[in-house]
Amino acid sequence: MNETLIAMRDIAVNALEDIKAKEIQVLDTSKLTDLFECMIVATGDSNRQVRALANNVAVDLKAKGYEIMSTEGEETGEWVLVDAGSLVVHVMLPAVRDYYDLEQLWGGQKPTFNPMGRAWSAANTVDD
Template identity: 70%
Template sequence: MELDALKAAVIDALEDIKAKDIQVLDVSKLSPLWDALIVASGDSNRQVKALANNVAVKMKELGVEVLSTEGEKYGEWVLVDLGNVVVHVMQPAVRQYYSLEQLWGGQKPVSTPR
């Protein structure tokens, strides 16, 4: 799947379960492993798990391989690895603490949800 279509599909899956503050970061110049990181927040561990699960399910339905998921047990931060796109779904306090947007170059997001 084309990168822009994949990012849009992930955003749709996150919006289906009411993710908050969805940010898309272009990390293609910072890492040879990924082209984009998508970061979103959920209000509770249950919502974080549901958001990540919905992304995985929707991507599989579209024929996108989900390489791995991490963090489902506790639901504070769940990562979904889609190859060239990695999705981080976090509770707000965890997201603020780790500040991935700043960690990945202090950049402003290159695109936001529609």
């Protein structure tokens, strides 16, 4: 990672930590795609917090002079994406993050197909 990307990553992580994001994970995707070099995945406890986390990332990056290409998902707040070019930030509700499992998809490991379906741990918390 170059110095600019490291600075962007640190700003985004600090912005997430400021609003109490959970399970912040930074993934180096430079060897997996040419679209972006780094991905950050984080969890928020509510739709409001997910939106606030993503907004804080975008505001802090803009304040430091970095361009935000786009943001997606603010309407529902279940999964908000902040595209800053070489850095992409995903902020999700726990069930959404668990279901899509971006870490496995982009963490350098090939996803495995399970015809019986992936165990969804968030679903296991529902009382019978």
